[in-house]
Amino acid sequence: MAVDALDTRILRLLIEQPHTSVREYARILSIARGTLQARLDRLERDGVITGSGPVLSPAALGHPVLAFVHLEVTQGHLDDVGEALSAVPEIVEAFSTTGGGDLLTRVVARDNGHLEDVIQQLIQLPGVVRTSTEVALRERVAHRLLPLVESVGRAAASGTG
Numbered sequence: 001m002a003v004d005a006l007d008t009r010i011l012r013l014l015i016e017q018p019h020t021s022v023r024e025y026a027r028i029l030s031i032a033r034g035t036l037q038a039r040l041d042r043l044e045r046d047g048v049i050t051g052s053g054p055v056l057s058p059a060a061l062g063h064p065v066l067a068f069v070h071l072e073v074t075q076g077h078l079d080d081v082g083e084a085l086s087a088v089p090e091i092v093e094a095f096s097t098t099g100g101g102d103l104l105t106r107v108v109a110r111d112n113g114h115l116e117d118v119i120q121q122l123i124q125l126p127g128v129v130r131t132s133t134e135v136a137l138r139e140r141v142a143h144r145l146l147p148l149v150e151s152v153g154r155a156a157a158s159g160t161g
Contacts, residue, residue, distance in 0.1 A: 003048065006031070008153025010039055014049070015146050058092065063108035065115050066136040069122060070101030077127030078102055084125045090118045101132060 003011070006029070013025050022040070026033040043049045058066070073081045078096065085094045085105060093106040105122075109115035115135070122131055 003043075003149075003152050003156055005153055005157050007039060007043060007048075008149055008156065010036065010043070011048070011149045012146065015149070018052075058108040063090070063110055065109040065111060067107045067109065067115055068134045068136070069105045069107050069119060070097075070132040070134075071103040071105065071122060072100075072129040072131070073102040074127045074129055081125055081127045084127075085122075088118065088121060090114075 009029055010025070013020065013028060017025075020028075022036060023033055026036040029036065040049065058064070071081065081103065082094060082096070085091050085103070090107050090109055091105050092108055095104045096102065097104045107115065107118055109118055112135075115133075119131055119133060122128060
């Protein structure tokens with residue numbers, strides 16, 4: 001889907017001022033509220049905007065340990081293991097991958113002992129052959145999309161996107 005300069009300005013506002021009303025966004029952008037709403041609806045329909053809920057901190061919820069656990073899965077069991085992962089509340093994301101493992105999970109835990117318990121739970125899942133764990137020490141670049149949005153907007157404005 002093509003994102004133009006106005007879409008980029010809208011996305012920037014959504015990222016930088018997430019608690020602002022649609023009316024205020026329209027005022028800031030100097031466009032009609034209906035135009036803004038139509039753009040927002042299209043961006044949602046096209047899958048550019050995928051959510052609007054709060055971003056929560058696992059650490060503030062009592063789970064400050066972050067680890068990435070790679071799972072090697074028996075051939076033919078990827079879907080079964082993926083489904084089983086959704087029942088483990090400490091897994092906040094899981095992806096099928098290429099490379100050293102079949103699945104990469106992002107796991108949060110209360111402490112290292114709790115992380116070990118979660119890993120042991122994963123190893124017990126039918127179809128899991130082995131796991132490999134990397135514990136995050138410090139976040140160096142927080143999850144962000146604004147630089148990407150700005151890059152896409154620049155490319156669209158210059159006609160190279």
